[in-house]
Amino acid sequence: MRKYGIAVVGATGMVGRKMLQVLEERKLPASGYHAFASSRSAGRRIGFMGKELVVEELTENCFAGKDIDIALFSAGGGTSLHYAPFFAKAGIVVIDNSSAWRMHKDVPLVVPEVNPEAMMSHNNIIANPNCSTIQAVVALKPLYDLYGIERIVFSTYQAVSGAGLAGYRDLEGGIRGEAPKKFTYPIFGNCLPHIDVFQENGYTKEEVKMIDETRKILGDDSIRITATTVRVPVFYGHSESINVEFKKDLDMVELRAALGAAPGVVVEDDPEQNKYPMPVFAQDTDEVYVGRIRRDESVRSGINMWVVADNIRKGAATNAVQIAEELIRMQDAQ
Numbered sequence: 001m002r003k004y005g006i007a008v009v010g011a012t013g014m015v016g017r018k019m020l021q022v023l024e025e026r027k028l029p030a031s032g033y034h035a036f037a038s039s040r041s042a043g044r045r046i047g048f049m050g051k052e053l054v055v056e057e058l059t060e061n062c063f064a065g066k067d068i069d070i071a072l073f074s075a076g077g078g079t080s081l082h083y084a085p086f087f088a089k090a091g092i093v094v095i096d097n098s099s100a101w102r103m104h105k106d107v108p109l110v111v112p113e114v115n116p117e118a119m120m121s122h123n124n125i126i127a128n129p130n131c132s133t134i135q136a137v138v139a140l141k142p143l144y145d146l147y148g149i150e151r152i153v154f155s156t157y158q159a160v161s162g163a164g165l166a167g168y169r170d171l172e173g174g175i176r177g178e179a180p181k182k183f184t185y186p187i188f189g190n191c192l193p194h195i196d197v198f199q200e201n202g203y204t205k206e207e208v209k210m211i212d213e214t215r216k217i218l219g220d221d222s223i224r225i226t227a228t229t230v231r232v233p234v235f236y237g238h239s240e241s242i243n244v245e246f247k248k249d250l251d252m253v254e255l256r257a258a259l260g261a262a263p264g265v266v267v268e269d270d271p272e273q274n275k276y277p278m279p280v281f282a283q284d285t286d287e288v289y290v291g292r293i294r295r296d297e298s299v300r301s302g303i304n305m306w307v308v309a310d311n312i313r314k315g316a317a318t319n320a321v322q323i324a325e326e327l328i329r330m331q332d333a334q
Contacts (some may be wrong), residue, residue, distance in 0.1 A: 010075030011035035088124035131315025148247030237279025277308035
Protein backbone atom coordinates (compact mmCIF):
# COMPACT_ATOMS: atom_id res chain seq x y z
CA MET A 1 0.00 0.00 0.00
CA ARG A 2 1.24 3.45 -0.90
CA LYS A 3 2.02 5.83 1.95
CA TYR A 4 1.00 9.49 1.94
CA GLY A 5 2.63 12.62 3.30
CA ILE A 6 0.15 14.55 5.45
CA ALA A 7 0.25 18.15 6.66
CA VAL A 8 -1.92 20.02 9.15
CA VAL A 9 -2.20 23.75 8.50
CA GLY A 10 -3.32 25.69 11.57
CA ALA A 11 -1.86 22.95 13.75
CA THR A 12 -1.76 25.00 16.96
CA GLY A 13 -5.45 25.96 16.96
CA MET A 14 -8.25 24.09 18.71
CA VAL A 15 -9.33 22.15 15.60
CA GLY A 16 -5.77 21.72 14.31
CA ARG A 17 -4.71 20.06 17.53
CA LYS A 18 -7.78 17.83 17.40
CA MET A 19 -6.89 16.89 13.82
CA LEU A 20 -3.49 15.73 15.04
CA GLN A 21 -5.14 13.73 17.82
CA VAL A 22 -7.53 12.04 15.38
CA LEU A 23 -4.70 11.34 12.92
CA GLU A 24 -2.78 9.69 15.72
CA GLU A 25 -5.80 7.57 16.68
CA ARG A 26 -6.81 6.47 13.18
CA LYS A 27 -3.32 5.63 11.90
CA LEU A 28 -3.55 6.55 8.24
CA PRO A 29 -0.95 5.02 5.88
CA ALA A 30 1.34 8.03 6.25
CA SER A 31 4.93 8.43 5.16
CA GLY A 32 5.31 11.48 7.38
CA TYR A 33 3.59 14.45 8.97
CA HIS A 34 4.15 18.20 8.88
CA ALA A 35 2.61 20.97 11.00
CA PHE A 36 2.20 24.54 9.76
CA ALA A 37 0.89 27.69 11.44
CA SER A 38 1.44 31.43 11.44
CA SER A 39 4.83 33.00 12.12
CA ARG A 40 3.74 33.57 15.73
CA SER A 41 3.60 29.81 16.32
CA ALA A 42 6.59 28.77 14.20
CA GLY A 43 9.13 26.82 16.19
CA ARG A 44 6.65 25.48 18.74
CA ARG A 45 6.80 21.75 19.44
CA ILE A 46 3.70 19.56 19.56
CA GLY A 47 3.69 16.07 21.02
CA PHE A 48 2.60 13.59 18.33
CA MET A 49 2.88 9.80 18.09
CA GLY A 50 5.38 9.64 20.90
CA LYS A 51 7.63 12.23 19.28
CA GLU A 52 7.51 15.96 18.62
CA LEU A 53 6.38 17.85 15.55
CA VAL A 54 8.08 21.21 15.06
CA VAL A 55 5.61 23.79 13.79
CA GLU A 56 6.78 25.47 10.59
CA GLU A 57 5.69 28.86 9.29
CA LEU A 58 2.95 28.80 6.67
CA THR A 59 4.15 30.50 3.50
CA GLU A 60 3.30 30.32 -0.18
CA ASN A 61 5.95 27.64 -0.78
CA CYS A 62 6.40 26.07 2.66
CA PHE A 63 5.63 22.67 1.12
CA ALA A 64 8.55 22.87 -1.35
CA GLY A 65 10.88 19.89 -1.10
CA LYS A 66 8.62 18.11 1.37
CA ASP A 67 6.75 14.83 0.92
CA ILE A 68 3.17 16.12 1.22
CA ASP A 69 0.19 14.64 -0.61
CA ILE A 70 -2.71 15.82 1.59
CA ALA A 71 -3.04 19.01 3.64
CA LEU A 72 -5.73 19.44 6.27
CA PHE A 73 -6.43 23.16 6.64
CA SER A 74 -7.97 24.72 9.75
CA ALA A 75 -6.56 28.21 9.76
CA GLY A 76 -9.52 30.45 8.92
CA GLY A 77 -11.24 31.48 5.71
CA GLY A 78 -8.88 34.24 4.69
CA THR A 79 -5.83 32.04 5.16
CA SER A 80 -7.44 29.23 3.17
CA LEU A 81 -8.43 31.50 0.31
CA HIS A 82 -4.86 32.78 0.02
CA TYR A 83 -2.76 29.67 0.66
CA ALA A 84 -4.86 26.70 -0.47
CA PRO A 85 -4.42 27.48 -4.19
CA PHE A 86 -0.62 27.36 -3.80
CA PHE A 87 -0.84 23.89 -2.26
CA ALA A 88 -3.38 22.75 -4.87
CA LYS A 89 -1.26 24.01 -7.76
CA ALA A 90 1.65 21.95 -6.39
CA GLY A 91 -0.51 18.81 -6.61
CA ILE A 92 -1.37 18.62 -2.90
CA VAL A 93 -5.01 17.87 -2.09
CA VAL A 94 -6.32 20.43 0.39
CA ILE A 95 -9.12 19.42 2.76
CA ASP A 96 -10.32 22.75 4.07
CA ASN A 97 -12.25 23.21 7.30
CA SER A 98 -13.15 26.88 6.80
CA SER A 99 -16.17 28.32 5.00
CA ALA A 100 -13.95 29.71 2.22
CA TRP A 101 -14.53 27.06 -0.46
CA ARG A 102 -17.75 25.33 0.59
CA MET A 103 -20.12 26.91 -1.87
CA HIS A 104 -17.75 27.11 -4.84
CA LYS A 105 -19.44 25.10 -7.57
CA ASP A 106 -16.22 23.29 -8.54
CA VAL A 107 -15.31 22.34 -4.95
CA PRO A 108 -16.94 19.22 -3.49
CA LEU A 109 -18.49 19.62 -0.03
CA VAL A 110 -18.15 16.22 1.61
CA VAL A 111 -19.42 14.17 4.51
CA PRO A 112 -18.06 10.66 3.85
CA GLU A 113 -21.13 8.85 5.25
CA VAL A 114 -23.39 10.94 3.01
CA ASN A 115 -21.82 11.88 -0.34
CA PRO A 116 -18.36 10.31 -0.82
CA GLU A 117 -19.02 10.18 -4.57
CA ALA A 118 -18.67 13.98 -4.66
CA MET A 119 -14.93 13.48 -4.17
CA MET A 120 -14.60 11.78 -7.54
CA SER A 121 -14.22 15.20 -9.12
CA HIS A 122 -12.06 17.83 -7.45
CA ASN A 123 -9.37 20.33 -8.38
CA ASN A 124 -7.18 19.49 -5.37
CA ILE A 125 -9.50 21.33 -2.97
CA ILE A 126 -12.21 19.54 -0.97
CA ALA A 127 -14.34 21.44 1.53
CA ASN A 128 -15.26 20.24 5.01
CA PRO A 129 -18.80 21.43 5.89
CA ASN A 130 -19.89 23.53 8.82
CA CYS A 131 -19.96 21.61 12.11
CA SER A 132 -23.71 21.96 12.62
CA THR A 133 -24.40 20.87 9.03
CA ILE A 134 -22.24 17.75 9.26
CA GLN A 135 -24.12 16.11 12.11
CA ALA A 136 -27.47 17.10 10.62
CA VAL A 137 -26.89 15.54 7.20
CA VAL A 138 -25.50 12.30 8.68
CA ALA A 139 -28.89 11.84 10.37
CA LEU A 140 -30.93 13.15 7.43
CA LYS A 141 -29.36 11.10 4.62
CA PRO A 142 -31.02 7.72 5.35
CA LEU A 143 -34.39 9.47 5.69
CA TYR A 144 -33.88 11.41 2.47
CA ASP A 145 -33.14 8.16 0.66
CA LEU A 146 -36.32 6.55 2.01
CA TYR A 147 -38.92 9.26 1.71
CA GLY A 148 -37.48 12.35 0.03
CA ILE A 149 -37.53 15.60 1.98
CA GLU A 150 -39.95 18.47 1.43
CA ARG A 151 -38.93 20.80 4.26
CA ILE A 152 -36.49 21.03 7.19
CA VAL A 153 -36.60 23.30 10.25
CA PHE A 154 -33.28 23.47 12.11
CA SER A 155 -33.01 24.79 15.68
CA THR A 156 -29.50 24.45 17.07
CA TYR A 157 -27.96 24.65 20.52
CA GLN A 158 -24.26 25.11 19.81
CA ALA A 159 -21.30 24.80 22.17
CA VAL A 160 -18.91 27.68 22.79
CA SER A 161 -15.98 25.70 21.37
CA GLY A 162 -17.59 26.25 17.98
CA ALA A 163 -16.33 29.81 18.31
CA GLY A 164 -12.78 28.61 18.92
CA LEU A 165 -10.56 29.04 21.94
CA ALA A 166 -11.85 32.58 22.51
CA GLY A 167 -15.42 31.29 22.83
CA TYR A 168 -14.30 28.56 25.21
CA ARG A 169 -12.51 31.13 27.36
CA ASP A 170 -15.57 33.38 27.43
CA LEU A 171 -17.55 30.62 29.14
CA GLU A 172 -14.67 29.84 31.50
CA GLY A 173 -14.34 33.52 32.35
CA GLY A 174 -18.08 33.97 32.68
CA ILE A 175 -18.21 31.28 35.33
CA ARG A 176 -15.74 33.45 37.29
CA GLY A 177 -17.84 36.56 36.70
CA GLU A 178 -15.60 38.07 34.01
CA ALA A 179 -16.97 40.15 31.14
CA PRO A 180 -17.11 38.50 27.69
CA LYS A 181 -14.36 39.14 25.17
CA LYS A 182 -15.51 37.02 22.22
CA PHE A 183 -19.29 37.17 22.42
CA THR A 184 -21.47 40.27 22.35
CA TYR A 185 -23.11 39.31 25.64
CA PRO A 186 -22.25 36.96 28.53
CA ILE A 187 -22.66 33.29 27.61
CA PHE A 188 -22.61 31.83 31.13
CA GLY A 189 -26.20 31.33 32.28
CA ASN A 190 -27.41 32.67 28.94
CA CYS A 191 -28.34 31.69 25.37
CA LEU A 192 -27.30 33.83 22.41
CA PRO A 193 -29.48 33.60 19.27
CA HIS A 194 -26.59 35.05 17.29
CA ILE A 195 -23.87 32.94 15.63
CA ASP A 196 -21.72 34.71 13.02
CA VAL A 197 -22.83 38.00 11.45
CA PHE A 198 -26.37 39.05 10.58
CA GLN A 199 -27.37 39.21 6.92
CA GLU A 200 -29.74 41.69 5.27
CA ASN A 201 -32.64 39.22 5.49
CA GLY A 202 -32.27 38.91 9.28
CA TYR A 203 -30.68 35.46 9.22
CA THR A 204 -27.18 34.97 10.57
CA LYS A 205 -24.40 33.66 8.36
CA GLU A 206 -24.40 30.41 10.39
CA GLU A 207 -28.07 29.88 9.55
CA VAL A 208 -27.46 30.55 5.87
CA LYS A 209 -24.55 28.07 5.93
CA MET A 210 -26.80 25.31 7.26
CA ILE A 211 -29.42 25.99 4.61
CA ASP A 212 -27.09 26.21 1.62
CA GLU A 213 -24.71 23.43 2.67
CA THR A 214 -27.49 20.94 3.40
CA ARG A 215 -28.90 21.40 -0.09
CA LYS A 216 -25.46 21.05 -1.69
CA ILE A 217 -24.49 17.91 0.24
CA LEU A 218 -27.82 16.17 -0.39
CA GLY A 219 -27.74 17.40 -3.98
CA ASP A 220 -31.27 18.79 -3.86
CA ASP A 221 -31.96 22.51 -4.22
CA SER A 222 -35.71 21.92 -4.00
CA ILE A 223 -35.67 21.25 -0.24
CA ARG A 224 -37.25 24.12 1.69
CA ILE A 225 -35.09 24.83 4.74
CA THR A 226 -35.11 27.36 7.56
CA ALA A 227 -32.82 27.62 10.58
CA THR A 228 -32.30 29.34 13.92
CA THR A 229 -28.85 28.83 15.44
CA VAL A 230 -28.19 29.53 19.12
CA ARG A 231 -25.00 29.58 21.22
CA VAL A 232 -25.47 27.90 24.61
CA PRO A 233 -23.25 27.61 27.73
CA VAL A 234 -21.86 24.16 26.88
CA PHE A 235 -18.13 23.62 26.28
CA TYR A 236 -18.30 20.80 23.71
CA GLY A 237 -21.09 19.23 21.67
CA HIS A 238 -23.72 20.74 19.40
CA SER A 239 -27.36 19.75 19.85
CA GLU A 240 -30.02 20.18 17.19
CA SER A 241 -33.77 19.92 17.10
CA ILE A 242 -34.58 18.91 13.52
CA ASN A 243 -38.12 18.93 12.15
CA VAL A 244 -38.45 17.11 8.83
CA GLU A 245 -41.41 16.98 6.46
CA PHE A 246 -41.22 14.16 3.90
CA LYS A 247 -42.49 13.81 0.34
CA LYS A 248 -43.74 10.24 0.91
CA ASP A 249 -45.69 8.59 3.71
CA LEU A 250 -43.44 7.36 6.50
CA ASP A 251 -43.40 4.20 8.55
CA MET A 252 -41.94 4.79 12.01
CA VAL A 253 -40.60 1.23 12.38
CA GLU A 254 -38.89 1.44 9.00
CA LEU A 255 -37.58 4.92 9.75
CA ARG A 256 -36.06 3.91 13.08
CA ALA A 257 -34.47 0.86 11.50
CA ALA A 258 -32.94 3.01 8.75
CA LEU A 259 -31.44 5.40 11.30
CA GLY A 260 -30.11 2.51 13.36
CA ALA A 261 -28.39 1.02 10.33
CA ALA A 262 -26.98 4.29 8.98
CA PRO A 263 -23.18 4.70 9.05
CA GLY A 264 -21.97 6.99 11.80
CA VAL A 265 -25.36 7.10 13.58
CA VAL A 266 -26.12 5.85 17.09
CA VAL A 267 -29.80 5.83 18.05
CA GLU A 268 -30.40 6.64 21.72
CA ASP A 269 -34.16 6.82 22.08
CA ASP A 270 -35.93 5.23 25.05
CA PRO A 271 -38.27 7.73 26.74
CA GLU A 272 -39.34 5.21 29.40
CA GLN A 273 -35.73 5.01 30.58
CA ASN A 274 -35.05 8.74 30.03
CA LYS A 275 -32.55 7.80 27.35
CA TYR A 276 -31.75 10.50 24.79
CA PRO A 277 -28.57 12.09 23.37
CA MET A 278 -26.75 14.74 25.37
CA PRO A 279 -23.56 16.66 24.59
CA VAL A 280 -21.90 15.68 27.87
CA PHE A 281 -21.83 12.06 26.68
CA ALA A 282 -20.96 12.85 23.04
CA GLN A 283 -17.75 14.66 23.98
CA ASP A 284 -14.59 13.25 22.35
CA THR A 285 -16.52 10.71 20.26
CA ASP A 286 -17.02 10.53 16.49
CA GLU A 287 -20.61 9.34 16.23
CA VAL A 288 -23.80 11.30 15.57
CA TYR A 289 -26.39 10.51 18.24
CA VAL A 290 -30.10 10.62 17.41
CA GLY A 291 -33.04 10.46 19.80
CA ARG A 292 -36.44 11.95 20.72
CA ILE A 293 -37.65 10.51 17.39
CA ARG A 294 -41.38 11.11 17.09
CA ARG A 295 -43.99 11.76 14.47
CA ASP A 296 -44.85 15.40 13.82
CA GLU A 297 -48.61 15.21 14.18
CA SER A 298 -49.13 18.66 12.66
CA VAL A 299 -48.24 17.51 9.12
CA ARG A 300 -49.15 14.55 6.90
CA SER A 301 -45.68 12.96 6.94
CA GLY A 302 -43.02 14.36 9.24
CA ILE A 303 -40.93 13.82 12.34
CA ASN A 304 -39.01 15.63 15.04
CA MET A 305 -35.63 14.33 16.16
CA TRP A 306 -32.83 15.45 18.48
CA VAL A 307 -29.30 15.17 17.05
CA VAL A 308 -26.07 15.55 19.06
CA ALA A 309 -22.37 15.30 18.15
CA ASP A 310 -18.97 16.55 19.26
CA ASN A 311 -18.53 19.67 17.14
CA ILE A 312 -14.73 19.65 17.28
CA ARG A 313 -14.41 15.98 16.35
CA LYS A 314 -17.15 14.85 13.94
CA GLY A 315 -18.09 18.46 13.29
CA ALA A 316 -14.58 19.38 12.17
CA ALA A 317 -11.41 17.33 12.75
CA THR A 318 -12.72 13.79 12.36
CA ASN A 319 -14.77 14.56 9.27
CA ALA A 320 -11.67 16.08 7.62
CA VAL A 321 -9.59 13.00 8.48
CA GLN A 322 -12.37 10.73 7.21
CA ILE A 323 -12.28 12.64 3.91
CA ALA A 324 -8.53 11.97 3.77
CA GLU A 325 -9.14 8.28 4.44
CA GLU A 326 -11.75 8.10 1.68
CA LEU A 327 -9.44 9.96 -0.70
CA ILE A 328 -6.66 7.46 0.02
CA ARG A 329 -9.02 4.52 -0.57
CA MET A 330 -10.12 5.99 -3.90
CA GLN A 331 -6.56 6.66 -5.06
CA ASP A 332 -5.38 3.20 -4.01
CA ALA A 333 -8.28 1.66 -5.94
CA GLN A 334 -7.27 3.36 -9.20
